[in-house]
Every structure is written in C-alpha cells, then in structure tokens.
Amino acid sequence: MPSTLRSQFLLDPELAFLNHGSFGACPLPVLQALHRWQFAMERNPVAFLGRRSAQLLREARTALATFVGAQPSDLVFVPNATTGVNIVAASLPLTPGDEVLATDHEYGACEATWERACAGAGATLRRVTIPLPFERERFADTMLSAIGPRTRLIFASHVSSTTALIFPVEQLCSQARARGVLTLIDGAHAPGQLPLDLDALGADFYTGNAHKWLCAPKGAGFLHARAQHHASLHATVTSWGYVAGDGGHTGFDAYTGSTVLERRLQWQGTRDIAAWLSVPAAIDFQREHDWPAVRARCHAMAVALMHRVAAHTGLAPIGTDQDFAQMVPLAVPHTDAEALRTRLLERHAIEVPVTRHGGRSFVRVSVQGYNDDDDLARLEAALRTI
Ligand SMILES: Cc1ncc(COP(=O)(O)O)c(C=O)c1O
Numbered sequence: 001m002p003s004t005l006r007s008q009f010l011l012d013p014e015l016a017f018l019n020h021g022s023f024g025a026c027p028l029p030v031l032q033a034l035h036r037w038q039f040a041m042e043r044n045p046v047a048f049l050g051r052r053s054a055q056l057l058r059e060a061r062t063a064l065a066t067f068v069g070a071q072p073s074d075l076v077f078v079p080n081a082t083t084g085v086n087i088v089a090a091s092l093p094l095t096p097g098d099e100v101l102a103t104d105h106e107y108g109a110c111e112a113t114w115e116r117a118c119a120g121a122g123a124t125l126r127r128v129t130i131p132l133p134f135e136r137e138r139f140a141d142t143m144l145s146a147i148g149p150r151t152r153l154i155f156a157s158h159v160s161s162t163t164a165l166i167f168p169v170e171q172l173c174s175q176a177r178a179r180g181v182l183t184l185i186d187g188a189h190a191p192g193q194l195p196l197d198l199d200a201l202g203a204d205f206y207t208g209n210a211h212k213w214l215c216a217p218k219g220a221g222f223l224h225a226r227a228q229h230h231a232s233l234h235a236t237v238t239s240w241g242y243v244a245g246d247g248g249h250t251g252f253d254a255y256t257g258s259t260v261l262e263r264r265l266q267w268q269g270t271r272d273i274a275a276w277l278s279v280p281a282a283i284d285f286q287r288e289h290d291w292p293a294v295r296a297r298c299h300a301m302a303v304a305l306m307h308r309v310a311a312h313t314g315l316a317p318i319g320t321d322q323d324f325a326q327m328v329p330l331a332v333p334h335t336d337a338e339a340l341r342t343r344l345l346e347r348h349a350i351e352v353p354v355t356r357h358g359g360r361s362f363v364r365v366s367v368q369g370y371n372d373d374d375d376l377a378r379l380e381a382a383l384r385t386i
Contacts, residue, residue, distance in 0.1 A: 005289065005369040016375040018352040020366035021164075021189060021327050024212040026282075033281030034217045037274035049270065054257040056277055057266060063280035064210065064222060069197030075224050076261045077276040081188035083236070084207025084223040085110040085155075087265060088184050089117035091234045092153060096122030099150045101143065103130045103167070105160035105357065110186055114155060123152075132163070132358060134319040140171040144179070153182040158208075159189035162355035164327035164364055165319055166194065173202040188221075189213060192286065193295065193325045198224050205229065211275070213326070213368075216282035219275035223265065230260050237268040289369065298326040298367040305365065305376045306330060309383060318362075329355065329362035332383065337361055340386070348382040350375075 008027040011017045017025070026034075041048040048056075057077060065072040078084050094100070100114050104127040111125070118125045128146045130139060143154055154176050159166050173183045184205040190196060192213030198206055206224040210216035225233055235241070241256045241263030256267045286294075303321040306328040310317050315331035332340070337354040340361070344350040355364045365379065 003370050003372040005294070006372070008285075009370045011370060014349050016348075016350045016352075016371075016378045018350060018365050018367070018371065018375060018379060020368040021161075021212065021364065022353060023218060024209070024215060025368065025370070026211070026215055026217050027285055030215060030217060030278055030281045030285050034274050034278045037277045038272065041272075041274065049255055049273070050252075051254045053255045053273055054253065054262060054266075057257070057262075057273065060277050060279050061222075063283055067196070067214075067283050068191060068208070068222075068224070069199055069201075070224050071199070071227075073259060073261070074198075074227060074230075075222050076265045077273075077279075078207070078221045078223050078265065079219045080211070080221040081186055081207045081209050082109050082113070082221075084205075084221055085113050085184065085186060086236050087223060087233060088153075088205045088207070089113045090236055091232055092117065092182070093232075094118060094121035094123040094152060097150050098123040098152045099148060100125050100153050100155060101146050101151055102127055102155040103143065103157065103160070104128065105130055105163050105165065105167075106155065106157060107161040107186065107188065110155070130165075130167075132318045132360075133316065134163075134165050134323055136168055136320075136323060139168055140175060143172055144175050147176070147179055147181055151181050153184060153204075155184050155186065157189075158185050158187040158206075159193065159325065159327065161189070162329070162357045162362065162364065163318060164329045164362075165323050166325060169203065170201050173204075177202065177204070189327065192282075192291070193327075195292075210279045210282060214279070214282050215285065216279045217275040219272075220279050220282075225261070233261065233265065235264045235268060239268050241265075241267055291369075294369040295326060298369065298371065299324070301371070301373070301376060302326055302328040302365060302367040305367075305380065308380060312384065326368065327364060327366045329357075329364050330383070332361050332363055332386075334359070335361045343386070344379070344382055348378060350379050350382060352379060 062072045114125045182204040185203040187208035191208045210220040211218045256263045309330045341354040355362045
C-alpha cells in the first residue's frame, strides 16, 4: 500500500529511499516553516538576530524540551550531534593516564573526536566489545565491568550507527554515576525514533539530532547536560558569551542569551538559526500525523524484512525485534560494501547504505513514514539477485 506520507516529502519518486538514517529527510510543511523563519530574518536581520534571537530560541527549546522530557534550561541547540560530542570532549578535564570507555559500535567521527581529545591529554580511548548477537541484558554489565581506576567517562550510542542496535543506556547511566563515572550518550538517531525522557534517562550529557528521525531541517541538533555540569562546558568556538566572564552581561543578552549554556554554546558568531527555530514545526508535523502509529508500522515493516532476508541468506539477525526501532541491519555475505551500495543504487534505484562491523557486512535499512511495502520489496528482490 503506498504511504500517504510520501507526498509530503520531496524525495525523488524514482528512488526507493531507504536511508533516512544518514541525514534524515524533511517534509514540506517543515521546510515551509524553515523558509518562513528565513524570510522573517531577512526583513530585518538586526532585529531578528540582534534583538529577538535568544527569546525565539528559548521558545523553540521549550518545545523541544517537552518532546524529549527535559528542562529547557538543560538544553542548548547545536548544529548536529557531532558538535555535541566535540563540546563535551573538549570540556572534559582529562589528565595523563585517564581513560574514556566507548562501545566498539560508535560512529566514526565521534570516535575520532574522543581519540583526539584523549591523545591531546595523554589519556586513552578504550573500546569495549559488545558482542554479536546482541544480548540486551548484558550490555550495561559489559560496559560497567570495563571501568578501571582512571575511567572518567563512558561514551555510548543510544542507537548505534553501523549496527542500528538500541542500547539500553538508562541502566548504564545510573550505575556509572554510582561509580563516579560520567556518561555521554550519542542520541543522533534517537529523537523521533525512540520516545525520550532525558530527565529519567539520567545521562550526564546527551546529544541528539532533530534533523534525522524528527524530520527537522538539517543543522538542528542539541546538547543536554545536567545542571551541575553547565559551568564545565566550553564552546569549541569562542564568542561574545565569553566576554565579561561567566554569567556576566555584555549588553548583548538579546542574542547571546543569559544562562551559561546559552551564552557560551548557542551564540558562535553569525549563522542561520532557522533550522533550530523550525524544530517545533517538526514536532507538530509528527504529532499531526500520529507518529507513534507511524513508528509502529515502520518498525513492523523493518523487522519483518529482516526476518525474510535472514531466512533467505541463512544469516541470523544480530538482535531480537525489540533491539531495533525503524532501522535494521540486514546481514549479507561478506562483501565489498561500497560496490554493493553502488550496485543497489545504480541498477535498482535503491538508496541504502552498506555498513561494516566486526568484519561483517550489513545493508542498513531505514524505514520512515514515507516508505511503503514496494520499497522493501524492491530491496528484497535486488538482494536475491546478488
Ligand atoms: C550514532 C551516530 N552519531 C553521530 C552521528 C553524526 O550525526 P551528525 O552528522 O548529525 O552530527 C551519526 C550520523 O549518522 C550517527 O549515526
């Protein structure tokens, strides 16, 4: 059955677009909101950015906070999750001999961020193997048992990139805290795909994207930090928020904001803030289209595909149905990942990534509200020819 949501997206009708996970896709009403904000800005850029931006961003953050179960004051917009990870990595006072633990399923750019931060401080990034097939109930213990005397922080994805697994991070965060170890959760894929309650989740730091599964315009990420950590966070770009010291007033509060998070992290020189201001429109779009039902339909389609392909290849899924949301990794025989991706695109008009983990290859399928059974059938038929 064709998805009624398809017409709301600008996606190329020739394509079976099964890669929402990489950069998201933004529906028309949200793009229209983005353009309305940009037009409003250009009527008087000085009034918009110089006199109204902090208040407008506060309103957008309040809507996002309700959506992710957080206090607005604990959130700050950043362009993307990569930036959120960079801010925490640059702010953590690592000393020689310290250690940061990460799962071995982390996203390459964020892993590289920690590699650099650790190398610069004489600290070590240690990857902890989370074996496949994934055993959900062992995840937290596996990470916690790797804690050593110099472990300062645990870095873990909420939904992993190459393997699409939902890591049960709630238990990890509370138990790490009990052991005096900080947690940073990379929720790049979580908002819009998993229901969130960040206050209850209890990470010290949580970064996420609105531009992936929440379908906001690109450039809409956020960083969440518990209040006790606000003063320890530093921007990767120094700007007006640093003038006159923490909490001081420059006379520019209408655009730098007034809290330490706003002042240091939100204003980083002139930029287009329309993507951030459009996050409430994305939340409204999903609410108006009964997104819990959309998510459930997509999840059911994704896991059914995973089982059909596994039956065909004889390669078992790497997790149970509850370990996945709207993305699933289809195990395929060991392959040249790039050659397979290109072949699926060029011969079958399927946009889908082929990922690698632990010497294995996966076709990582994203199922979003605009996808229908025909998209998945096209992929299934193409895989049978390979
Ligand atoms: C787990 C994970 N973290 C971080 C990112 C980076 O997201 P962004 O490019 O929006 O910073 C991705 C992107 O796919 C990801 O999969």
